[in-house]
Amino acid sequence: MKLEIRHWQMLKAISELGNVAQAADALGISQSALSHRIAEAERRMGGKFFEKEGRRLKLTPAGSLITQAALHSLPVLERAENDFEQNASDQNQIVRLGVASYSCYHWLPEFIQYASQKAPKLKLQLVASATQNPITSLQHGSVDIVIAPGYLATPGIIPIPLFEDELVLVTPHDHPLSHKPYIEAQDLSQEQYYTYSQNVLPGFEYERFIRPSAVIPQQVEVVEMTDAIIELISAGLGMSILSKWAVDAALQSQRLSYTKLGEKGLDLAWSALIRESEKRNSASKELSKLLARWYQK
CATH class of the missing domain: 3.40.190.10 (Periplasmic binding protein-like II)
Structure with missing residues (x-):
């Protein structure tokens, strides 16, 4: 591979935050260092990732393609590292959950109490940003479960009926x-x-x-x-x-x-949506089943 992980992280940060200054802060480096990193990545790939549009950087068509790969791949890698660390040290397993379409959480405290009794090692982390783009959030790995009304057949996503x-x-x-x-x-x-x-x-x-x-x-x-x-x-x-x-x-x-x-x-x-690639005994599948049992109860 021609690019290192720091280059992929750079693409993701600029795409999500919109400008070099904020991306540099998020990455913990100076704007000058980030500019050098962009130039280095472009030299390695033999083409431009960005073009200037006033004071902002705009992705080139080729840059847009590789940035989409970064947005998809990095959360998966981060999740894999997190899963490894949790399994290696027998720590609590964190499952990130979002609610599609409606920002409603009146049910959350009671479910957390129920889940902590049934599966004490599973810890729920709420991802509010998944409300607007639930399927994309699942596909990119920024959320593990989405509670969603209705369901459109989407490759790689499976529904678990709730209520x-x-x-x-x-x-x-x-x-x-x-x-x-x-x-x-x-x-x-x-x-x-x-x-x-x-x-x-x-x-x-x-x-x-x-x-x-x-x-x-x-x-x-x-x-x-x-x-x-x-x-x-x-x-x-x-x-x-x-x-x-x-x-x-x-x-x-x-x-x-x-x-x-x-x-x-x-x-x-309503259904709990999870990635089809989840293993049979994954924390996400376990929590989805707990959700279904809780709603039936």
Whole structure:
């Protein structure tokens, strides 16, 4: 190989942090040393990784390809080293977990207590950044398990079913729509509506409930934090369609009300996603099975 590990780490740091100054700080070297490292790597490979765009560095097409390899490979190598150290010294095994689509953790303390009783050597580490890019986080090795609603078949990723949920209209407590047995999309046409994501997610409310009706709420605002949406709705400033599980704590405290979507409702299945390459007795698989048993219980 022409590049050393420090060159791969350099590519990953610059890609993730966006500029040389921050990348140098993260790597513990000066900006001058980092510039020399870039030049050295380019000499070894016989081509440019970056080109200047104002004060920033922009990846060349060839640089983008090799950086993607760095982003994929380094977390795998780091995880392998960590697994070796844990197995060699019989230490606790850390499993990194994220939640896709919704930033909700009301369930976490109770599950940690359950897991510590059933598998005391397994330690859970929450990775909040996995919420926005769950599959990529799994593929790159920055997270080991993702609790995800729905599931799109993805090579190298397997689902372990956890529980059945539903999408519901969430409104302020005692809102007129909360007294209906169910709503139709037309009921949202004049309402202030908060959506969790500006992207159309397969299997969610826009695809299955709003678009088929050809009626779109006139006042739509993107708020990418579940807790923020809950606070806005609780204050009487609007409504949203969310996973019932994701807002369970607020519903139980009667801060919010919910109403079924359509006469038959909209189901939503949740799974624990893990890498297919995980060994049969890996910590990730063990924790996934604990999650499934806990939810069934």
